Amino acid sequence: MAASERADLPGDSEDLVRFREQWKAEVRKKKLGLSSVDSGPSASVTNAVAVDGSKGTGQPLRTEGSPQAPATRDTTYVSTSVANSSGSTPYSVALTRAVEVYRRAVLAEQQSNLDEALGLYRTAFRMDSNVDRAYHKIEAQFHSVPVQPQTLRKTDKHAVDEIAQAIKALDLHSSFVPAGQNNGAAITGTLANLLAEWPRSLSFAPEDEKEAVPLQKIPYELLLHVLRSLDTTTLERFAKVSRKARVVTLDVSIWRAHVQATYKPPQIEDEEELDVLVHQYVGDHRRLFIEHPRVRMDGVYIAVCHYIRNGLSENTWVNVSHLITYHRYLRFYPNGQVLSLLANEEMPPQQVIPMLKPTLRMKGLYIGTWRLSGAIVYITSLLDPSPPSHSGTRYAFQMTLELKSRPVGRWNRLEFRAYDSVNIESGEATPLVLKHERPFWFSKVRSYIQSSG
Template identity: 45%
Template sequence: MAAQAHAETEFPELVRFREEWKEEVRQRRAARQQTESEPPDSQTQRHAPPLVGTSQLPPASTTACDSSDLPVQPLSQADLHNRVAVSVSRASLYTSNSESNNSSTLTRAVGIYRSAVQHEQEGRLDEALKLYSQAFRLEQNVDRTYFWEEQRSQQLAIPSPLAADLGGLLKATFTGKSKVNAAQGTTIIKADTKDKYCASGALAKLIANFPAELAFTPEDEREGVALNVIPDELLLNVLRSLDTTTIERFAAVCRKARVLSLDSSIWKDFIYMAYKPPQIPDADSVNAIIKRFNADYRQTYIEQPRLRLDGVYISVCHYVRRGVSDYAWVNSMHLVTYHRYLRFFADGTVLSLLANEEHTPQNVIPVLKPSLRMKGFTVGNWQLDGSIVRISNLHSPHYYPSSRYNFQMSLALQSKPLGRWNRLEVLSYESVNVETGEVAPFVLKHERPFWFSRVKSYPGYH
């Protein structure tokens, strides 16, 4: 008895667990006696299969113990952990899909865990840590139950028309209150303004869940946001004066900023500035390109290939050359590094420069202009055919103005990641006899892909 009193003093949770276990055994015994006393018809009705659409719980254990069978000696710590694990597993099995059948202890633990998560999100880490500890003391697997309930609630919150259209193209036009068209998988938001916001694919699914009324929210709720006073029309005029990188960074601030950044007028300006000859075969081709992307100007600007004019494409090449030594037993090798530069202009002019490692990109980029006088510098013409860049008539205007040969290149335009269009893979490099038109290809051993580097001083599209 002294040992039992000591255990009750040292392990209050053990005492609580023993009392709960006794109460559970008494309830099972009473339920078994009631089942045995009921007539067969009542038992058949009790064990009838559940109705369609209801969730069937796993059957409870048929083993029952009398209270007189309970051990007199206190449980060891190992037995306590085993019984707690069994209790938690049983509680997790009795969780239904439509309603929570958790025990009162598990429900209380989940509530404390949810409060701990809120405290952590608000930055009150000390309070969150105390609540986490309290929740895990009540139930060991409370985190699993909490995340299961959160996942279930998120699944129930997804609108059925959007969930059913996972594979199709989802197009959204936003200007006010939302309206879901289940037949076409299209989300349309209408308002009194004439501005329209357009998005496709995963972005449209994300914005379809936005509330109808959007505003800039402050980090501190006690402070206001000056942007809410500015009309949307004025904000759109400001956005139209920015570059695409700045617009996308602004769009990542909040929901209102994301919706404003999708205004068709913003991306329409970029489309008509970028996609014109020699980016496309002729001026009328841009309308066919926009139609192919269902008038989603932002998606067109991202996915339609285009050469970047606001920077320079640089290829860093290496090769190893055997050196000369005064001694036969010494074998010297030299690593040679050189750079190739390509700068494109909107009028179809391209500048090409081959420079050794003495001329670093920091020194070359500021002077890479048509007036450059340098060995290895050539000027030519370029045209974009789909995703293939064709460079022709490369010649040296200063060192060899009357040369019998010029050069031409073919490169594959690629984008990593999508929308950057920052990589040029060399497909061919050839020399052309001006008089006869004979073409002689060069063997490409050491050539490497060109990667784009943005230069703030370069004008880009205009």
């Protein structure tokens, strides 16, 4: 398009006219199937005209027979700069600044800073009404530029350095936290970052400065002896009292005792696996106790199941439906024994839980064995403990459940994965259809705490 042709387009800005010329040149090149760009003196003239774009020069762009490509084909954009490899600017200074403002607006929108993004968008369009077209054109050209191998290696190295710095900032390695005069604990994760900002010398402070603090006078060894006798829930409640209480409860002897008492067969495959777990959690026994799967034995897992049964009615115009509710109970013992009870709605949990023991004899009760592998609980050899003469055909049952954590607690949910009936004589397992089954939810029972320890 010559300068005379551009004059016939009133109201169009010079940048818009230049975009149209470049677009037409690209279309012509695609039609001709040209794959190279001439680097002779004529190309410099063409680029100068394309960059300048001023009216009255009378110098046209290359025609259809020209082997040249528009100047934008030779442009390489680095970061947020709008510059080509020769150092010249492909667009006017005003448009370049407008594109930079538009780019900042896009970044603000991606970061959900909508108010800031809206203000930057308005500013960019006031600077140039065609800023959006220029921005998208620049981005398309930037992503189409092939990356040289050396540049790629530098980019990868920079990305690796950033990832390494981010991992280092997370402080995933052990951080020694003093928890007394001669005792300490290996603390990892976000808690280590929090404790690193606390002062080294901490003490119990009263709510009222005029009052005394008897806890401050207790020897540290005696305080640890008291804390070792607490269960983990009570221990964490005490830790919320103050910073000093939090640091004291992190003593390695407290959590090591809980870990050793909990993670042993059938919670783990063998006792040697405990050393592997401690090494895996970098000696942080508290974090191991919280994050590693374990079957809880300080309560009972309960599944509340419902189904609807059609009833009988003397009135043909009335349909009667009964909502049937029943409960499944699972109680685990440290010696590998498990109790499974199926009870109807006539016996509520308040009545069943106190008498759910191995000595219980009632319909729907089965006693078997359990083991934990990863997060999968395998329950096998579920048998009716009543005498064979009263139980009829002898069948055993087995369950496969998955242990999960939900926001209300740790490892407090058991989901069915399989439920089979096993013929004792033949050993054949028959899957049972689970129509109305629901997941088990853990419910803590105070009277179970002592027996589970």
